[in-house]
Amino acid sequence: MADTKFIGKRWEEMETDVLVKIFKELNMIQLAPVSRVCRSWRLACSDPFIWNTLDLGLLQSNFIQTRASPYIWVDERSDKRLTRILRVAMALSRGNITSMIFHFNLYMKDDHLSYISEWSPHLRRLVMPAWNRITKVGICQAIRRWENLESLTMPSIAHPPYIMEEISRSCKNFSQLKVMGTFDMHFASAIATNLQKLKVLSLRCSIITKEALLYILNRMDNLEVLNISHCLLLEALATSGRKQVRSELDQSILQKASRIREFFHCQSSSCTTCKRMIEDEGLMRWYRYEDWFWRRDEVSTLDLGDYGKLFGKNCVNSLTA
Ligand SMILES: [Zn+2]
16 A cells, blocks of 8 residues: 555646535635635635625624714724725625625725625625615615616615616616615605516515505506515504504505515514514614524515525634634
């Protein structure tokens, strides 16, 4: 045996799909030095199989709320950390990310957004963080680059039409929207006017007005899936115009919703999520609850599931250490 020479492949000659399977077990911090070993490893490290989904859902900013616009102060280290993570991710993935997920308590700036849209132009799915520091121009420029965008999850905003108009102009295959927050007539009409091809809409854990819900049901002919689970449904009183919470869906809503292939709703005093909505008076304070809580959705294609290996807890720890 001592005389037998080992005749085998060199590390750099390993089949790419074998390398990719091995590298998929690493997180992005571990991948960075691996990608510098040789050209074939570099190539394997950027494979779409590894980078398909970049889930940064464990990354939050350190912030305090302020009285003046943008109503938030974010510490510089949070911004620098995000810049560093994005640089590593964009350099390694080489445009192969198709799905990006951010924590809603991540306060990115236009610079970050612009950088992502430049280096990941093929996004099909985006779960947006908080809007505060992102300007109208910043988000519209990014959406213009993402012409393959099909699915967007976004915190609710006060003036939604400009985003819906930009999606309508730029993203021809857009079909799935999730709004987290408030859903009123203004929002409903922005969607109905601009996103007629929308197939999936989730408003779970939002405050919605009955008027806005009926507006969507009456006008969105292509809607196949609607989720209003654990929502606070408000109805204006005919006498005073004041809004009161409806404790159950009435026949007019149920009848119109019957044409929708999958209609999810839940208003129950025994449901934990409904109870939390009532305690929070309709504006869910997600940060109070378990880490995974905001990631759930009754619509399977919108549920975010586990964080994955690429940016897991180890990654967060090594960055903050
Ligand atoms: Zn519920």
